Amino acid sequence: MSQTKRVVIAAVCAALGVVLPMAFHALPGAGNVWLPMHIPVMICGLVAGPVAGAAAGVLAPVLSSLLTGMPAAPILPSMTCELVAYGLASGMLAHLVRTGRLAVDLYVSLVGAMIVGRLVGGALQALIFSQGTYSLAAWVSGYFVTGAPGIVLQLVVVVPIVAALERAGLVDARYPGKE
Amino acid sequence: MRTFGGYVWADSPLHRAPAAAKLVGLVVGAALVLAVRGPITLAAALVAVAVLGVVSRVGWRRLLAPLWGMRWFLLVIVALNALLFSVSEPLFSLGPLRLTLPGIERGLLIAARTCLIVVLGAMLTATTTPQQVVHGVRELLKPLARLGVPTETAALAVGVTVQFVPTLLRESRQLMRAQELRCGGFAARGIMRRAVSYVRLLVPVFVCAVRRADELSRAMEARGYRVDRRRGATGERGCS
Amino acid sequence: MSLSYEGASGGRIAALDDVSLSLGPGVIGVMGQTGSGKTTLLEVMAGALPPDAGGMTFDGADALRGDGARRLRAAVGMVSQIPERQFFESTVEREMAFGLIARGMDADAARMRASEALSELGLNLDELAMRSPFSLSGGQQRRVAIASVLALRPKLLLLDEPTAGLDPRSRSACLDAVRMAGRSGATVIVASHDANALAAVADRVVVLERGCVTLDGSARELLGNAPLMREHGLEPACASRAATALRRAGLAVPGAPLTAEELATAIAEGRGLA
Known part of the structure; x- marks a missing residue:
């Protein structure tokens, strides 16, 4: 995939990161629960590489905050760091994990990226962003309990999306020749 | 609206x-x-x-x-x-x-x-306005160019993102209406079912968005744009 | 009925202004320039967009509320613009079955209906069933998308620019399918600015301009009248443009031919050769 295309895909995924919370917020479940901004960033990393994923991870929350006010300024720094971690991790894992089957590659990369992202996010929260009031309990409940539907959504949605993109010839097939 | x-x-x-x-x-x-x-x-x-x-x-x-x-x-x-x-x-x-x-x-x-x-x-x-935001970000990034930060690429990325937001928003909403017509609403019960019902929204949205990205990047390359060799808006670009 | 929306810099713009139509079985074409309200009209008819003012009845019952609305939803099938954008399944078979199963059909019946509908559009389910819809050509994708709606056998079939951007073979396959649907007793509404497409399939044509109905008559009266079309800012059907030009050059062309075949027949008649 050419560099130009990687940059443009990062920008488009960032745009989706801004749009998805808005477009589908009429459906029940707030952004915190369904995590719509994480999906484009992950997909970007998975199909366009870690740098593109990290770029989308920066562009999406910052531009979303500047253009729409969501996420609110106080949450922005920690969310940005977390999303950059997601983008980087999903890209790197996608590059490293080659099991021979697309779906398996994607699930492993996705779960790995989610774990890394949450560890990074949790560490940053504890050390920098909300010292003192933060605790393991808050971390677990914040990320895993309220974020559970979002986790499920990502697991359900990412494989069909990447598969469709490959079939449409829009991204390079991981295992060309396999239908 | x-x-x-x-x-x-x-x-x-x-x-x-x-x-x-x-x-x-x-x-x-x-x-x-x-x-x-x-x-x-x-x-x-x-x-x-x-x-x-x-x-x-x-x-x-x-x-x-x-x-x-x-x-x-x-x-x-x-x-x-x-x-x-x-x-x-x-x-x-x-x-x-x-x-x-x-x-x-x-x-x-x-x-x-x-x-x-x-x-x-x-x-x-x-x-x-969004355009002003893009302009502002560009201005702020300029000094970083001296440190080797790829500011032109960054500014381009910011510009493309902002440009696509209204388009993708409109298309996503149209798609939501069209899919609702096809199969009835999205108010399914249970987390798994809800997640699955999002698939029919998210797959088309992503395919459409990446298709546009593909077309745009091809158009840019056809006009000689290269990520590494750019040197400012009026720099010469080699066509290889 | 009327419907308006908020414009980009404030103020309300009428998408539909006091539109009143009575529609029965057959193919009705809706013509108009971009922004004239064609898509909005279709969405209102599909029950997707509630009008600000006015009422709608379907099969004699109020179609905006309660039971009547539910019956409309069950009987309507809408093909949006560039419908292949809605694809999301991993195989053509699943994509076709999606709408059918959502409406309660069982898998075998769905497969049969899908197969019938695809063959109406010149495609074979067995060949395409396991392929990804994203890997098909543009024309095939469009035909699959239209077939997936036809498979519902809707009593009210709405198509928004079904032939836009299609290769000639896919285009004639789509128009054939539309014609067949109209003959089978459904009410088929085709929104298009392609006069040639409508000339091939429509019995009646309605023209929308800025949300108002400005013309309403048989396809032959309207599409065959090149000066009238031009007056309303619409491009007439190719055959009727040719007929007008030939008449101006002194050749007798009786009737109002809409297609190339009709034009040829009319010219032959005019010269006493038919």
């Missing part, structure tokens, strides 16, 4: 100020607010933000609306601090939770600082 991005049409010194200055101002303002520690400095900050709000001519409803949307979050902040911050002289205790006066004070302080920053942010979005 509200004006996109929450921009409010009006004329004020804030509207007319350059976007780069506003962006820097937001960061500086947020830093100052975070330095507030006691009631006096808090009052000063409140007054300053209120004055800015009046100057912006945007209307209090627009500036305070995000706070209403965040009300539960603010409540959680106050509650967590009130119950967990301190252990001295609890007014009430239940297990590890101790309701203390210093805790309540701290909770209110943090909540107040959060509100102020949010209002400042709302002022920025209400007085700056």
Whole structure:
């Protein structure tokens, strides 16, 4: 995939990161629960590489905050760091994990990226962003309990999306020749 | 359909100020607010933000609306601090939770600082159009070019993102209506079912968006654009 | 009925202004320039967009509320613009079955209906069933998308620019399918600015301009009248443009031919050769 295309895909995924919370917020479940901004960033990393994923991870929350006010300024720094971690991790894992089957590659990369992202996010929260009031309990409940539907959504949605993109010839097939 | 991005049409010194200055101002303002520690400095900050709000001519409803949307979050902040911050002289205790006066004070302080920053942010979005934001970001990135940061690429990425947001938003909404017609609504019950019903929205949206990305990048390459060799907007580009 | 929306800089714009239509079985074409309200009209008819003012009845019952609305939803099939954008399944078979199963059909019946509908559009389900819809050509994708709606056998079939951007073979396959649907007793509404496409399939044509109905008559009266079309800012059907030009040059062309075949027949008649 050419560099130009990687940059443009990062920008488009960032745009989706801004749009998805808005477009589908009429459906029940707030952004915190369904995590719509994480999906484009992950997909970007998975199909366009870690740098593109990290770029989308920066562009999406910052531009979303500047253009729409969501996420609110106080949450922005920690969310940005977390999303950059997601983008980087999903890209790197996608590059490293080659099991021979697309779906398996994607699930492993996705779960790995989610774990890394949450560890990074949790560490940053504890050390920098909300010292003192933060605790393991808050971390677990914040990320895993309220974020559970979002986790499920990502697991359900990412494989069909990447598969469709490959079939449409829009991204390079991981295992060309396999239908 | 509200004006996109929450921009409010009006004329004020804030509207007319350059976007780069506003962006820097937001960061500086947020830093100052975070330095507030006691009631006096808090009052000063409140007054300053209120004055800015009046100057912006945007209307209090627009500036305070995000706070209403965040009300539960603010409540959680106050509650967590009130119950967990301190252990001295609890007014009430239940297990590890101790309701203390210093805790309540701290909770209110943090909540107040959060509100102020949010209002400042709302002022920025209400007085700056997306195009102005892009321009401002570009201006701010320029000095970094000397450090080898790929600012042209970054500026391009920011521009493309902003350009695509209204298009993708419109298409996503159209798609949602079309899919609803095809199969009935998305109000399924149960997390798994809900997630699956999102597939029929997200797959087409992503395919469409990446297709546009593909077309755009091909068009750019056809006109000689290369990520590494660009040297500013008017630099010569080699066509290989 | 009427419907308006908020414009980009404030103020309300009428998408549909006091539109009143009575539609029965057959193919009705809706013509109009971009922005004239064609898509909005279709969406209102599909029950997707409630009008600001006015009423709608379907099969004699109020179609905006309660039971009547539910019956409309069950009987309507809409093909949006560039319908292949809605694809999301991993195989053509699943994509076709999606709408059918959502409406309560069982898998075998769905497969049969899908197969029938695809063959009406010149495609073979057995060949395509296991392929990804994203790997098909543009024309095939469009035909699959239209077939997936036809498979519902809707009593009210709405198509928004079904032939836009299609290769000639896919285009004639789509028009054939539309014609067949109209003959089978359904009410088929085709919104298009392609006069030639409508000339091939429509019995009746309605023209929308800025949300108002400005013309309403048989396809032959309207599409065959090149000066009238031009007056309303619409491009007439190729055959009727040719007929007008030939008449101006002194050749007798009786009737109002809409297609190349009809034009040829008319010219032959005019010269006493038919």
